[in-house]
Amino acid sequence: MTDIAPPARPPRFARLRRGGPRAALWQLAVLAAVIALGVWLVANARAALEARGMTSGLDFLFAAAPFSLGEGFFSFSSGDSYLSALGVGLGNTVMLSLVSMVTATLIGAVTGVAALSRNPLAAGLARGYIDLFRNTPQLVQIVFWYTFFTLMPAARDAWSILDVAFASNRGLTVPAPDDRETLALVFLAFCGGLLLAFLIGRLARRRPADPQRPRRWTGPLVALLVLGPPLAVWLGAGVPLGWSVPALGKFNFSGGATLSPEFLAIYFGLSFYIAAFIAEIVRGGVQSVDAGQVEAARTIGLSPGSIYRRIVAPQAFRVVIPPLAAQYVSLIKNSSLGVAVGYPDLFSTSNTALTYSGRTIEVLVVMACIYLALSVSVGLVANLFNRLVQIPGR
Amino acid sequence: MSVTSFATPGTGAAPRPAPEAEGRAAGTLRRLFRSPLSGALTLVIALVLVAVAWPLLRWAVIDAVWYAPDPAACRAEGAGACWAVIVEKHRVILFGAFPYEQQWRGAVIVALWLGWALLTAPRLLPLAVRLGGWVVVFLVSLVLMRGGILGLAPVGTDLWGGLPLTFLIFGGTVAGGLPLAVALALGRRSDWPVISFLCAAFVECVRGFPLLVVLFFAALILPLFLPPELTIDKLLRAEIGMIVFFAAYAAEAVRGGLQALPDGQEEAAKALGMSYWLRLRKVVLPQAIAVALPALFNDIIRAFKNTTFFSILGLFDVLGATKAALQDPDWVRYGLEGYLFVFLLYFLICTGLSLYGRSIERDNLRRLRRAGE
Numbered sequence: 198m199t200d201i202a203p204p205a206r207p208p209r210f211a212r213l214r215r216g217g218p219r220a221a222l223w224q225l226a227v228l229a230a231v232i233a234l235g236v237w238l239v240a241n242a243r244a245a246l247e248a249r250g251m252t253s254g255l256d257f258l259f260a261a262a263p264f265s266l267g268e269g270f271f272s273f274s275s276g277d278s279y280l281s282a283l284g285v286g287l288g289n290t291v292m293l294s295l296v297s298m299v300t301a302t303l304i305g306a307v308t309g310v311a312a313l314s315r316n317p318l319a320a321g322l323a324r325g326y327i328d329l330f331r332n333t334p335q336l337v338q339i340v341f342w343y344t345f346f347t348l349m350p351a352a353r354d355a356w357s358i359l360d361v362a363f364a365s366n367r368g369l370t371v372p373a374p375d376d377r378e379t380l381a382l383v384f385l386a387f388c389g390g391l392l393l394a395f396l397i398g399r400l401a402r403r404r405p406a407d408p409q410r411p412r413r414w415t416g417p418l419v420a421l422l423v424l425g426p427p428l429a430v431w432l433g434a435g436v437p438l439g440w441s442v443p444a445l446g447k448f449n450f451s452g453g454a455t456l457s458p459e460f461l462a463i464y465f466g467l468s469f470y471i472a473a474f475i476a477e478i479v480r481g482g483v484q485s486v487d488a489g490q491v492e493a494a495r496t497i498g499l500s501p502g503s504i505y506r507r508i509v510a511p512q513a514f515r516v517v518i519p520p521l522a523a524q525y526v527s528l529i530k531n532s533s534l535g536v537a538v539g540y541p542d543l544f545s546t547s548n549t550a551l552t553y554s555g556r557t558i559e560v561l562v563v564m565a566c567i568y569l570a571l572s573v574s575v576g577l578v579a580n581l582f583n584r585l586v587q588i589p590g591r
Numbered sequence: 592m593s594v595t596s597f598a599t600p601g602t603g604a605a606p607r608p609a610p611e612a613e614g615r616a617a618g619t620l621r622r623l624f625r626s627p628l629s630g631a632l633t634l635v636i637a638l639v640l641v642a643v644a645w646p647l648l649r650w651a652v653i654d655a656v657w658y659a660p661d662p663a664a665c666r667a668e669g670a671g672a673c674w675a676v677i678v679e680k681h682r683v684i685l686f687g688a689f690p691y692e693q694q695w696r697g698a699v700i701v702a703l704w705l706g707w708a709l710l711t712a713p714r715l716l717p718l719a720v721r722l723g724g725w726v727v728v729f730l731v732s733l734v735l736m737r738g739g740i741l742g743l744a745p746v747g748t749d750l751w752g753g754l755p756l757t758f759l760i761f762g763g764t765v766a767g768g769l770p771l772a773v774a775l776a777l778g779r780r781s782d783w784p785v786i787s788f789l790c791a792a793f794v795e796c797v798r799g800f801p802l803l804v805v806l807f808f809a810a811l812i813l814p815l816f817l818p819p820e821l822t823i824d825k826l827l828r829a830e831i832g833m834i835v836f837f838a839a840y841a842a843e844a845v846r847g848g849l850q851a852l853p854d855g856q857e858e859a860a861k862a863l864g865m866s867y868w869l870r871l872r873k874v875v876l877p878q879a880i881a882v883a884l885p886a887l888f889n890d891i892i893r894a895f896k897n898t899t900f901f902s903i904l905g906l907f908d909v910l911g912a913t914k915a916a917l918q919d920p921d922w923v924r925y926g927l928e929g930y931l932f933v934f935l936l937y938f939l940i941c942t943g944l945s946l947y948g949r950s951i952e953r954d955n956l957r958r959l960r961r962a963g964e
Contacts, residue, residue: 224785231789238816245815316629317622318636332941334896337910337934344926530801537903544803557811561804569799
């Protein structure tokens with residue numbers, strides 16, 4: 198073998214050396230200025246805290262918090278620690294964001310496709326929705342929904358929706374399964390199965406299929422993976438079937454579950470606003486598919502349904518993921534607007550905690566770090582997912 | 592390899608007759624009922640629309656109470672929307688807690704902003720005049736709000752409110768944020784690693800926080816970190832938060848524009864012996880900002896929508912002022928009408944902004960196409 202000289206490696210810290218001594222000096226000066234600014238700010242804060250006789254540190258997180266929080270997915274009563282209050286806030290933020298993401302995606306997908314419909318009524322309605330909800334502040338929408346529900350008639354004059362759901366100033370009372378914990382577990386098992394099936398599908402596709410031995414077992418296997426775990430959980434819990442349907446009593450409802458006006462306001466505000474942006478993204482994704490491909494598919498006789506399912510959707514899907522992830526991040530961040538209507542999300546919980554503990558800096562920094570972590574992790578998951586679904590390089 | 596096609600043109604098939612000319616109405620009708628499915632969809636949507644729109648129309652227009660000095664008129668049996676609340680409270684909604692007899696100053700500010708916006712929208716005046724005009728409008732608005740000179744009574748920022756405040760917050764955010772955004776974008780693309788790291792870290796951190804967190808940092812924590820002799824007004828602190836947040840997003844838009852610029856542009860300018868600042872001013876920035884403009888306009892519209900966040904800090908932008916106006920126990924039941932008015936106000940302004948942004952984009956495309964010929 199002839200020896201090949203290894204490619205010349207750039208000297209270490211090549212980027213730092215670029216531009217000669219003048220550049221290095223400038224950069225050192227900037228760095229020094231930034232550090233000096235930081236030191237000066239911290240020194241000021243120290244002095245301010247000392248002057249007020251305040252202590253700093255994170256030990257307060259384990260002290261008992263003298264407040265209780267409104268109703269959310271998780272509830273909190275006074276006496277528990279500040280740390281668990283923040284945990285409850287985080288849980289509410291995550292659950293609220295998840296529910297809103299699913300709703301916004303569904304509405305957005307339908308609206309986005311409808312905006313491209315050849316039916317002028319459907320397209321016009323979808324465009325109107327997009328314009329109306331995109332061009333108004335989310336906070337105004339949230340406050341509007343909150344006012345809408347709190348100004349509803351009292352329970353005994355509630356608006357009845359087909360006699361199974363009721364809207365009143367207490368919020369929306371809807372039928373609910375009796376055993377909600379089991380159902381949540383069933384749902385989690387379903388998600389886990391879906392993820393497993395997806396991963397196994399990816400692994401299986403890595404090896405090219407052997408034409409002699411067609412994979413006949415994939416269909417049943419996927420069904421087993423997706424439906425098996427939730428079914429097992431459901432059977433294991435003793436097949437709970439009961440549903441409670443709300444009925445209007447003299448002053449209040451019995452049965453069912455009531456969604457509070459606070460939750461509805463932030464949920465509607467998040468979902469409907471982000472849905473308008475998702476609709477635009479979906480519309481752009483569908484339009485990004487080369488018109489020639491659709492024409493070609495029509496030429497070989499695919500039905501409009503199969504054209505959408507087999508040609509348009511898979512390609513549009515890949516285009517849509519990065520901007521969709523940005524909208525999800527924006528949804529999570531804007532869930533902090535729950536504070537405007539008193540929904541106990543992470544932001545309003547922290548706001549209450551900093552009022553009661555007096556540890557403004559600590560609480561705000563902890564909260565900011567949690568939000569940063571949430572945004573970053575959604576971005577990471579989206580990147581990973583994006584890499585999985587992209588067409589392998591050609 | 593030859594191109595094979597299943598279509599065989601010119602094999603003697605009779606040319607298709609030209610489609611019959613049809614009227615607009617007939618065309619729409621045909622598109623509404625193109626197929627059985629489409630027809631069914633049309634009918635369902637039309638039914639739902641009528642079922643929803645008719646009661647809504649009755650509530651909002653036909654049965655509505657437009658003017659009533661006394662809220663009792665709105666409480667009458669069968670009365671619909673009570674728009675009288677807007678008539679009654681319009682001074683508070685539009686001008687907040689600004690001293691009542693001085694509110695003409697707010698009206699002048701609103702007129703100035705809307706007037707200059709309408710005057711410059713067709714872009715007949717040169718860019719420098721338009722931008723200079725905005726600077727003048729902004730400064731005059733500040734003087735009118737603050738008072739204290741020219742015989743105007745001084746008004747503290749705690750009394751500023753309503754639409755003039757919303758305009759000032761918005762103008763300040765864009766005016767302060769755009770230069771910062773350009774600086775951050777240039778810094779992030781800098782060859783000097785320390786600069787590019789600092790700019791990237793700043794932009795990514797701010798973009799990872801909710802705006803409310805940034806505003807709370809600016810309003811609550813900033814004073815703690817500054818020496819006691821340096822006190823900044825609460826409004827100004829919140830405005831700093833707005834500027835930083837806007838700049839972080841706009842910086843990414845500008846960076847996109849910078850990246851779209853072919854390297855040859857800067858290299859050619861360098862070969863001509865232009866200095867860094869000259870290259871930036873004459874070659875790089877004009878092109879990069881033209882490319883970034885659609886994305887920048889989205890950020891600018893969002894900045895306008897985000898002015899409502901000030902109401903959470905207890906400041907009286909239009910939303911905060913409306914909230915305050917609706918505290919009146921006589922009118923509290925008509926909050927829905929009040930917020931619908933605010934909704935409509937923002938919808939009109941944001942739609943105007945987005946139409947303007949789209950027209951600039953069209954102009955740019957036309958210019959690029961001309962330059963390409």
